[in-house]
Amino acid sequence: MTTATDHRRTVEEHRAAVRALLADCSPGTEEVPLVDAVGRVLAEDVTAAVPLPVFTNSAMDGYAARWAEVGAATSDRPVRLPVAEDVPAGRTDVPPLDPGTVHRIMTGAPVPDGADVVVPVEDTDGSTTTVTITASPAAGSYLRHSGEDIAQGATALTAGTVLGPAQLGVAASVGRARVLVRRRPRVLVLSTGSELVAPGEALRPGQIHESNSLVLAAAVDAAGGAARTLHFVPDDVDQFLTTVRAELADADLLITSGGVSMGAYEVVKDALGALGTVEFVKVAMQPGGPQGSGTVDGVPVVTLPGNPVSSFVSFEVFVRPALRAALGIPDPHRLRTTARLTRPLTSPPGRRQYLRGRFADGEVELVGGPGSHLLAHLARATCLVVVPEGVTELPAGSPVEVLLVEGALQ
């Protein structure tokens, strides 16, 4: 019989084990249209075929001028100059600016050779024939210079970049219609438990709605994987193994939830433990004590505890960074910072505790208690509050490390 005083793996030891296990679970690369690339991980460096801005252009609607001719303009001593050309954005044949003239120009239009300032239309009478300029900005104002954002031939995006909105914008701006990305690891999410019924189904006494597979599948997809879920109501260990093996044929990773603690009906532990290729351990953390990792038929498997908050936190701490590292993301971890506690807390000795909190303005307010069944409280959190193993109490105002998981929870 194991007891609470048994040796426990540290969080770092188990994190390293899961990371090593998942190191090769990324199944290669594929080329996708940019419109389908959101959230994907780049598998190539994207070189800027054109500079950004592509050409020197105007930052304002106004008049392209020579500063030597307009720089002294005031309302008392306005400058009047003929408007030689009209340059809307998209004009491709902009003639140079002759001395003693201006071009009316729109935001984003090419600045003519010879111009070194743009006078905003607000500082003029807006004429299209002879403009009266009543103020001038500083020399060089409102010019957006070619290549000031990125030089032609430079690396615009590096392999390992996650393509969010801004990165997709960069790829599009340098002219890429398609990009090479990492294939998404196919992750089979398997929840077990005889008490679980699908959401939407009526509950009989003793039953609850199955939620972990939804949580984990969403977390897998957000981390860069492609999840497929399966809820298995175990009859016996052999049937469980047969089902798992059949489903593993097209999976790069198996994540299970539930069935790993000390009870009499722990189907995951009983079935996978008997194979000899999956190790079940206790980790010095709360929630998320009972963990397991190994392989089934050569496919990596990570077993997460069934309590809903435990399963989410375990995914965050162990699986997400390993999955993202396997995808080639240079820093696979969440952003973290230090915040002051708004109220005191206690923590069990010898366990790293991951409490739920809301972070704002350098402070963190705890959300709910430490119970690993408090899923609704988790859903209100924006961060995980990390209390080190050796700390059993902290007064209000203490600095604590927080992991900013907001994107995963909102």
Ligand SMILES: Nc1nc2c(c(=O)[nH]1)N[C@H]1C(S)=C(S)[C@@H](COP(=O)(O)OP(=O)(O)OC[C@H]3O[C@@H](n4cnc5c(N)ncnc54)[C@H](O)[C@@H]3O)O[C@H]1N2
């Ligand atoms: N004697 C001991 N009992 C327990 C220990 C222990 O060390 N000794 N550890 C506790 C801890 S910590 C955790 S965490 C759980 C882990 O148990 P399992 O992984 O075996 O999970 P289950 O028993 O199957 O379920 C736990 C709990 O979570 C609910 N659950 C499970 N799966 C889902 C799901 N897919 N959707 C929604 N809810 C789910 C389940 O109904 C239980 O309430 O063990 C403790 N016990």
Ligand code: MOO
């Ligand atoms: O670790 Mo259990 O995962 O505390 O609820």
